[in-house]
Amino acid sequence: MQQQCVFKQEARKLYLDAEGNVDFAKIQARWDELKSVKVSLGNKYFTPEVVEKARTLPQQDQQRFLDLMLAGLTNDDSSVGICATRPEDYDFYAFYLEQLIRDYHQIQGDTKQLHDWNIPIDEYVLTKINPTLEKVSMRARVARNVKGWNLPPSMDKEERIKFESKMVEVFDSFGIPGKYYSLTPGHKNQISDKEADELRHKHFLFNDMTTDNYLTASGVASDWPYGRGIWLSEDQTKMIWVGEEDLLRIISIVQGNDLGMVDKSLHDLLTGIEKSGLQFAEHPVYGVITTCPTNMGTGKRQSILGKFPNITKQGTDEKKLKEIAKQFGLQARGCGGEHSSMDKEGTADISPSARFGVTEASVTKRLYEGLIKLYEIEVQAGKE
Numbered sequence: 001m002q003q004q005c006v007f008k009q010e011a012r013k014l015y016l017d018a019e020g021n022v023d024f025a026k027i028q029a030r031w032d033e034l035k036s037v038k039v040s041l042g043n044k045y046f047t048p049e050v051v052e053k054a055r056t057l058p059q060q061d062q063q064r065f066l067d068l069m070l071a072g073l074t075n076d077d078s079s080v081g082i083c084a085t086r087p088e089d090y091d092f093y094a095f096y097l098e099q100l101i102r103d104y105h106q107i108q109g110d111t112k113q114l115h116d117w118n119i120p121i122d123e124y125v126l127t128k129i130n131p132t133l134e135k136v137s138m139r140a141r142v143a144r145n146v147k148g149w150n151l152p153p154s155m156d157k158e159e160r161i162k163f164e165s166k167m168v169e170v171f172d173s174f175g176i177p178g179k180y181y182s183l184t185p186g187h188k189n190q191i192s193d194k195e196a197d198e199l200r201h202k203h204f205l206f207n208d209m210t211t212d213n214y215l216t217a218s219g220v221a222s223d224w225p226y227g228r229g230i231w232l233s234e235d236q237t238k239m240i241w242v243g244e245e246d247l248l249r250i251i252s253i254v255q256g257n258d259l260g261m262v263d264k265s266l267h268d269l270l271t272g273i274e275k276s277g278l279q280f281a282e283h284p285v286y287g288v289i290t291t292c293p294t295n296m297g298t299g300k301r302q303s304i305l306g307k308f309p310n311i312t313k314q315g316t317d318e319k320k321l322k323e324i325a326k327q328f329g330l331q332a333r334g335c336g337g338e339h340s341s342m343d344k345e346g347t348a349d350i351s352p353s354a355r356f357g358v359t360e361a362s363v364t365k366r367l368y369e370g371l372i373k374l375y376e377i378e379v380q381a382g383k384e
Contacts, residue, residue, distance in 0.1 A: 005210060008067075008153070008219035011074050015066055022062040024051050030073050042072035042081030045100045053095045065093060067153060067219065074217035080104060080294055083218040085154035087145060087281040087289045090296075101286065101293050105356035113287030113297050116359035117267050124259035124368040126304070130375045136304050138262040141251040142270065143290045143299040147279040149247060151291045153219035160227025160243055166278075167242050171231045174272035178233040181205075183225035205230050206244050220245050220291065238269050245291050246299075248273075259364050262302070286356065297356030300363050303349050305335060308374070310381035312346035321348055324377060328370035329353055350374065 015030070017023040028051070031043045046069070054065050064085055072081015082100065084090060090097055101107070126133035145151055149163055164184060171180050182189040183196060191199075199205035209221035209228075216222075228243040241249035250273070252265035274280070281289040288299035295301075311321045318332070318341070325332040335347040342348050352358075352366040 005213045005216045006074055007216045008070060008222055011070050011217045012066060015073065021059055022066050024055065027066070027069070027073065034073075034076060037076045038078070040072045040078040040081035041100045041104055042069050042078070045096060045103075050096045061092070064089070064154075065096070068093060068096070071214045071218040075213055078214075080292065082293055083153050083214075083220065083291050084151055084289070084293065085219070086150050087147070087283075089151075090283055090286060090289065090293075097293065101296065101356075104294060105297065107357065111357050112285050113283075113356060114359055115287070115298070116361045117263070119260050119263040119267075119361045119364050121258060121260040121264065124364055126257040126259070126368075126371070129368075129372050130379075133257055133306070135255055136257055136306065137253065137255060138257075138259060138302075138304050139251065139253045140262045140266045140300065140302040141249055142266065142301075143246040143288065143295045144248040144250060144270075144273075145246050145281040145289050145291070146248070147281045151289075152243065152245060152247060153222075153291060155219075155222075155227070157223040157226050160223055163247060164227040164229060164242055167231070167240075167248075170273060170276040170278060171240075174276050176233055176238065176269070176272055178231055178238070180229060180231045182229035184227060184229065185225070187229075189229070199230065199232075202236075204232060204236070204239055206241055206249075209244070215245065218291075238265060240269065240273075246295075259302070259304075259368055263360070263364055295355055297354075298358065298360050298363060299355065300360050301351050301355075302363050302367055303351035304367070304371070305347055306350055306371070306374070308346040308348055308378050309344075310346075310378050310384075311374075312342055312348070315342045315344045315346045318342050318348075321346065325350060325370070325374060326353075328373050329366055330370040330374070 015023055015026045031046050034043055054062060067085050068082055071083050072078040126136055150159060161184060168180055180189050181191045184190060196205060200207060209215045210224050231240040237253050239251045250269050252262050252269060254262040254265055283289050286296040288296060290296055290299055308321050312318055322332045329352055331351050331353045333349040334341040335343055335349060352363050
C-alpha cells in the first residue's frame with residue numbers, strides 16, 4: 001500500500017521532545033521499528049558511537065542532523081535514507097556519513113574522485129554493436145549544486161526564488177539559444193498547468209514533487225512550485241532542471257548512434273554555465289556534491305533506450321533483463337525511467353550503475369561495453 005506523503009515539518013515533529021529539541025531515543029525507536037521491514041544505510045550506521053558524537057553538538061546542528069535522516073525515517077522501503085541539507089554536511093557530519101558513503105560506493109582505501117571529459121567522437125558507435133541501432137534515444141545528465149547556496153532540502157521559499165532568478169540571468173547570457181519555463185506563480189516566464197503537462201508528456205519536465213514521499217519528507221519538495229522550472233534549448237536536445245532534488249539537473253538528449261555526441265552536447269552545457277561565473281559545489285574526495293549521496297562522484301548518468309523483446313519475452317519478464325544488466329554493471333529501467341515499466345517491445349532505459357570512482361569518460365565506455373554484451377544475449381535469446 002502506498003504511503004501518504006508527509007511533509008518535512010510534520011515528519012520532524014515526531015522526533016522532537018516537548019521543548020522542541022532532538023529526541024535521540026525517538027529516532028532510535030523508529031530505526032529499530034524499521035529493522036523488521038528493511039535496514040537502510042542510514043539505519044545501519046546510526047550506531048551508539050554516532051549518537052554519542054551527535055549529542056555533543058549544539059542544538060542547531062543536532063536539528064540539521066535530524067534533517068539528514070528524515071527521508072529514511074519516514075519511508076519504510078528506503079535503501080539509503082539520507083539527504084544532505086548543505087554542501088558542508090559531508091564534512092561536518094563525516095562521523096556518520098563517511099562510512100555510509102564508503103559502503104554504498106564500495107570505496108576502498110584512499111580512492112579519490114577524478115574527472116575526465118576526454119570522450120572521443122566516432123568510437124562508441126552503436127551501429128557497430130547492432131545495425132538496427134541507427135537512430136536511438138541517447139541521454140546523459142549530471143546533477144549539480146552551486147557553491148554558496150543551500151541544498152534543496154533546507155532552502156526556504158525566498159532562497160528558492162532567488163536562486164531561480166540567478167539562473168534566469170545565466171540562461172540569458174550563456175550563449176545557447178533557448179527559453180526558460182517557470183512553474184513559480186507570478187514569474188515572468190510562468191507557464192500554465194497545461195503547458196507543464198505537455199512538457200512532462202515529452203519526458204522533459206519533472207513531475208509534481210509533492211507526490212513523492214521521499215521528496216516531501218526530506219524537504220526537497222517544500223514550497224512547491226516556487227523556484228522550479230526548466231530551461232529548454234531551441235532544438236529541444238538540451239535542458240536544465242532548476243530546483244528539483246539538486247539545484248540543477250543538466251541534461252542532453254540526442255537521437256542518433258554515437259555516444260560521444262551526447263557527451264559533447266552535455267559538456268557544452270556545463271562549460272556554458274561555468275563561464276557565467278557559477279561555481280559548482282565539489283568535495284575534495286567525493287567529487288560532485290549531491291543531495292543524495294548515491295549520486296556523488298561524477299554525478300553523471302548516461303543511458304540509451306533500447307529494445308530487448310527476446311530477453312524480456314515481449315516486456316513480460318523485466319526482472320530477467322535487470323538481472324543480466326546488473327552482471328555487466330548496468331541498470332535496466334522502464335522506458336519512462338525510474339519506477340516505470342517496459343513496453344511490449346521490451347524497451348528499457350539502460351545505464352551504468354557506478355557514479356563514484358569512475359570518470360565521465362569511463363561511464364560512457366562502460367555503457368558501450370555493457371551494451372555489446374546485452375545485445376549478444378538478446379540476439380542469442382531470439383534463436384532459442
